[in-house]
Structures are given as C-alpha cells and as structure tokens.
Amino acid sequence: MDRYAVIGNPIAQSKSPFIHTLFARQTQQDMVYDAKLGEPGEFDDLVSRLRGEGYKGFNITAPFKEDAFAFATGLSKRAKLAGAVNTLNFTDDGLVFGDTTDGAGLLQDLKDQHVELRDQRILLLGAGGAARGVLQSLLQAQPKSLLIANRSVDKAEHLAQLFSEFKGDCELSFTPLDELSQSFDLVINSTSAGLHGELPQIPAAIFGSTTVSYDMSYSAELTGFNRWAQSHGAAKLVDGLGMLVNQAAESFSIWRGIRPGTRSVYRELRRNMSN
Numbered sequence: 001m002d003r004y005a006v007i008g009n010p011i012a013q014s015k016s017p018f019i020h021t022l023f024a025r026q027t028q029q030d031m032v033y034d035a036k037l038g039e040p041g042e043f044d045d046l047v048s049r050l051r052g053e054g055y056k057g058f059n060i061t062a063p064f065k066e067d068a069f070a071f072a073t074g075l076s077k078r079a080k081l082a083g084a085v086n087t088l089n090f091t092d093d094g095l096v097f098g099d100t101t102d103g104a105g106l107l108q109d110l111k112d113q114h115v116e117l118r119d120q121r122i123l124l125l126g127a128g129g130a131a132r133g134v135l136q137s138l139l140q141a142q143p144k145s146l147l148i149a150n151r152s153v154d155k156a157e158h159l160a161q162l163f164s165e166f167k168g169d170c171e172l173s174f175t176p177l178d179e180l181s182q183s184f185d186l187v188i189n190s191t192s193a194g195l196h197g198e199l200p201q202i203p204a205a206i207f208g209s210t211t212v213s214y215d216m217s218y219s220a221e222l223t224g225f226n227r228w229a230q231s232h233g234a235a236k237l238v239d240g241l242g243m244l245v246n247q248a249a250e251s252f253s254i255w256r257g258i259r260p261g262t263r264s265v266y267r268e269l270r271r272n273m274s275n
C-alpha cells in the first residue's frame, strides 16, 4: 500500500488526511495518508527518513514550503515562480519533484463558486507566500486590473515586478494598505491577520454592492474577514475551504494520475467542521 503524508508544524489541525482519505476511497486507490509533525531545521532528515520507509510523496504546509523548495531536485515552473513547494513527489527515476498547487486550487474554487475573473477589478490583500502562489493563476485569468495591497509595501512591489511577465493587458499595480480608497469586483484576503484574531487595517470602501469577498482562511462559521465584509455590504462571501480541497485534488492527481471529484469531499468536510 502506498503511503503519503502532510508535513507541517503545527499539524494536528490539518484537514489533509481527512480530504485525501476520502479522495482515495472515491477513486479506489490503494494508499494511506497521515500527518507528520516537522521540527525546524530537521525537514530534510525527516523527509529522507520517511522516503526510506517507503513514502511516495508529501504535502507541505507552514513553515516548510521553502525547505521543500530547496529539497526538490526538479521543480515545476509555477513552483519556481512561487518560490515554494506544497507537493513533493518521488518519481520512479529517482527525482524529487516539487510543485505548488495553491494557484490551481484557488482558480478551480472560484470557478466552482461562479466567481468571474476575466475583465474584473481584483484587490489582492497580502503579499506573503499564499499571494505569491496564486498570482500567476490570477493574471492568466485576464482580469481588468489587479492591485496588490500589503502592510509592508516593498513586498507588494516585489510581487508586482516578479509577475509582470504574466500581466498581458491587465493593469497590475501595488499599494500600501492605508492608501486603498475605491471599491473592487473581487477582494481576495491572503493575509494571515485572521490567524491572530485581527483584521487588516483597510477602509470598508473596498466593498461595493456587487463585491465578492474571498477569504483564503476558513472556519466552521463565517471568517472574521468575511463577517466584516458582510457588515459593509459585500454581495457574496466565500472562504478558502474550497481552495484547500481543490489544491489537495491537484496534489492527488500529481501522485496518482487521477483527479478526484471535489464537491462531495468539500460538502463532507464542511459538515465535519460544523459538528
């Protein structure tokens, strides 16, 4: 039986074992998937040891995505651009292939949720790893404009430069959070402010009566960011649970060559979180 795992720290809260176990059952794959706690500075040793025990691949979550990037002996183009890896796959010819599936996961979820990107005005809040991992996908969907807003504006500027080759006709720009003033068609929150029970310090004017608020974090109830968006008139609220399930499906298809259906798994996960 083939073995896979997610590696992170902390890891007890991870939904990945639940998701991949349902994928495996649905697609009748003979595999098991568990969670491994990594310790800072010991990532390479842990992966090498588990590989020696027969593991075929890993999902990688915080804070090891850059370690996984360095560990890989082959990288997808999107992983090179993201500077991070969330999927490791040990190939039969001995390669440690690193990829990142967050951008594909976000795009598929937006599609599932009927959120339009083409010709839309998008605000991306945050310029950390998650923002970097989804920018290529967002730009390739041909929005009218994409504004990257971050507390530390130099990081937003860096991302705007790094991804300018993908902008096509899109107006790609950056700003500090406190200079935001107009409303957008789609606001994507990729900040980690919610993890600390905070909201990014931005004006509510970013929400108009047709704005979609997409928060990459997720919770059983409305996330703090989406509650705030709702109270300021956002038309539609989506959290990052669908992105999580879809990025997992992408990883699964890299390992197993088969893409599982996500909708039933999403529903089951949502139900499980509410209990």
Ligand code: NDP
Pocket (backbone or CB within 6 Å): 062, 102, 105, 125, 126, 127, 128, 129, 130, 131, 150, 151, 152, 155, 190, 191, 192, 193, 194, 195, 198, 199, 200, 201, 216, 217, 218, 240, 241, 243, 244, 245, 247
């Ligand atoms: P990083 O640590 O790389 O980046 C954090 C970002 O949040 C930075 O831009 C930082 O700004 C900003 N930030 C943090 N606190 C605040 C605050 N109080 N006010 C304003 N901005 C703030 O984290 P990641 O990019 O890896 O992750 C971000 C979020 O995305 C997390 O909540 C994570 O769970 C979620 N995520 C969800 C996924 C999914 O599948 N649904 C996948 C990946 C991530 P600054 O640069 O100024 O410090």
